[in-house]
Amino acid sequence: MSDLNAESTAYRAALDVVRGVEPRIADAITKELADQRESLKLIASENYASPAVLLAMGNWFSDKYAEGTIGRRFYAGCQNVDTVEAVAVEHATALFGAPYAYVQPHSGIDANLVAYWAVLADRVEAPRLKKLEKRQVNDLTDAEWAELRAAFGNQRMLGMSLDAGGHLTHGFRPNISGKMFDQRSYGVDPATGQIDYAALRETAREFRPLLIVGGYSAYPRKVNFRIMREIADEVGATFMVDMAHFAGLVAGKVFTGDFDPIANAHIVTTTTHKSLRGPRGGAVFCGPELSDQVDRGCPMVLGGPLGHVMAAKAIAFAEARRPEFAQYAQAIVANSRALAEGLSRRGVKLVSGGTDNHLALLDVHPFGLTGRQAEQALLSSGIVTNRNAVPSDPNGAWYTSGIRVGTPALTTRGLGVAEMDQIAELIHTVLGATTPAAGSKAKYQLDPALADRVSKQASELLAPYPLYPEVDLG
Numbered sequence: 001m002s003d004l005n006a007e008s009t010a011y012r013a014a015l016d017v018v019r020g021v022e023p024r025i026a027d028a029i030t031k032e033l034a035d036q037r038e039s040l041k042l043i044a045s046e047n048y049a050s051p052a053v054l055l056a057m058g059n060w061f062s063d064k065y066a067e068g069t070i071g072r073r074f075y076a077g078c079q080n081v082d083t084v085e086a087v088a089v090e091h092a093t094a095l096f097g098a099p100y101a102y103v104q105p106h107s108g109i110d111a112n113l114v115a116y117w118a119v120l121a122d123r124v125e126a127p128r129l130k131k132l133e134k135r136q137v138n139d140l141t142d143a144e145w146a147e148l149r150a151a152f153g154n155q156r157m158l159g160m161s162l163d164a165g166g167h168l169t170h171g172f173r174p175n176i177s178g179k180m181f182d183q184r185s186y187g188v189d190p191a192t193g194q195i196d197y198a199a200l201r202e203t204a205r206e207f208r209p210l211l212i213v214g215g216y217s218a219y220p221r222k223v224n225f226r227i228m229r230e231i232a233d234e235v236g237a238t239f240m241v242d243m244a245h246f247a248g249l250v251a252g253k254v255f256t257g258d259f260d261p262i263a264n265a266h267i268v269t270t271t272t273h274k275s276l277r278g279p280r281g282g283a284v285f286c287g288p289e290l291s292d293q294v295d296r297g298c299p300m301v302l303g304g305p306l307g308h309v310m311a312a313k314a315i316a317f318a319e320a321r322r323p324e325f326a327q328y329a330q331a332i333v334a335n336s337r338a339l340a341e342g343l344s345r346r347g348v349k350l351v352s353g354g355t356d357n358h359l360a361l362l363d364v365h366p367f368g369l370t371g372r373q374a375e376q377a378l379l380s381s382g383i384v385t386n387r388n389a390v391p392s393d394p395n396g397a398w399y400t401s402g403i404r405v406g407t408p409a410l411t412t413r414g415l416g417v418a419e420m421d422q423i424a425e426l427i428h429t430v431l432g433a434t435t436p437a438a439g440s441k442a443k444y445q446l447d448p449a450l451a452d453r454v455s456k457q458a459s460e461l462l463a464p465y466p467l468y469p470e471v472d473l474g
């Protein structure tokens with residue numbers, strides 16, 4: 001044991017303790033690391049957090065209730081949670097150059113709900129209370145309360161359409177946001193695959209939304225947030241950006257100026273576990289106009305804050321402030337470009353023709369495949385991607401016609417542009433060799449020998465770049 005480094009010692013000891021209660025859980029944890037080490041992961045929303053981030057989560061903050069905000073908790077004895085949250089906020093505001101950060105949200109979706117509630121409270125509730133000269137909602141008469149509730153449920157949101165790369169929480173009917181808001185979408189110009197800002201402006205002028213939401217899960221280009229803010233100002237809308245996917249590129253100063261959401265939006269939400277490489281979680285950034293409303297996130301929208309996860313967020317934000325993180329963010333985009341160019345050169349059709357962020361969207365229709373067939377064929381060949389709708393997708397949101405690939409995870413492992421070209425070759429080989437099964441949008445045929453050969457090549461590509469080389473479980 002004495003020769004082992006700190007990470008290996010820590011994980012071996014932790015697994016021994018867990019195994020003493022339920023061996024199947026210790027085994028599943030061990031197996032998960034082995035599986036992740038073997039997998040060529042191109043899932044654009046996933047990454048590998050550092051051992052320091054992961055280790056910061058397994059501790060006594062999990063036992064503590066801390067509803068409220070720093071120094072103003074509904075529970076006693078929160079002095080250490082206060083420290084953790086304050087350090088996380090200090091790093092988060094410095095990292096993003098944001099006036100205010102709220103680091104309690106448990107996930108990206110929770111961060112969006114906090115932001116929506118804050119905007120509604122600011123734009124719908126506060127002006128009514130002021131006009132009626134009431135301090136809080138409990139002071140309203142039944143009739144005033146009924147009017148406020150009706151007003152809350154009848155506000156308008158303009159968000160990016162799902163098939164152009166928007167997220168379900170940007171006002172879509174199956175999601176709670178689609179019931180909270182009367183939503184209309186903006187999308188991309190079919191000719192370029194890029195956001196049509198003129199059409200967006202026209203829709204905003206006509207629809208006059210309370211809220212315009214920027215950001216995406218599957219759009220391969222930069223977004224000009226300065227233009228979107230101009231449009232929001234013109235129609236009196238609050239402008240929110242959901243940077244869940246590309247927060248790492250903002251932190252790493254790849255997206256600056258017109259493309260920096262923090263500098264251009266009234267309120268910004270994020271996850272912390274995607275390109276930002278932190279723990280599973282969320283955060284909200286805003287100015288002083290909205291911070292009081294955002295602070296009400298817990299317990300008005302969220303359950304009790306997860307002190308152990310805020311501790312891990314603090315570590316991740318601190319890591320992202322180091323110069324190496326900016327290099328990492330640039331490498332993500334260089335790899336994404338190399339992968340997209342490698343695919344393009346081999347004749348694979350890409351939505352918008354390429355990428356300037358961490359992801360690319362392949363249109364697999366020319367191969368005669370659905371996204372689902374392509375995804376499964378690639379998976380059987382050791383390449384992990386996910387299917388995704390393309391703009392105006394003829395196969396709908398379930399089968400789709402696209403494959404989304406992203407480079408944050410493989411860039412963390414250390415793979416570079418040369419490997420990206422080889423991966424493009426493997427993807428092209430598999431898609432070219434796959435044929436759809438007659439009459440099925442899900443079944444396909446692929447020579448198992450070819451799938452095996454590609455799997456081996458994928459493993460060989462990963463071999464020089466071990467995942468978590470500092471962790472040896474024995």
Ligand SMILES: *Cc1c(COP(=O)(O)O)cnc(C)c1O
Nearest residue numbers: 107108109167216217244245271
């Ligand atoms: C991933 C994502 C979310 C949701 O994040 P969770 O942590 O899974 O809740 C929200 N918005 C966008 C744009 C995303 O890509």
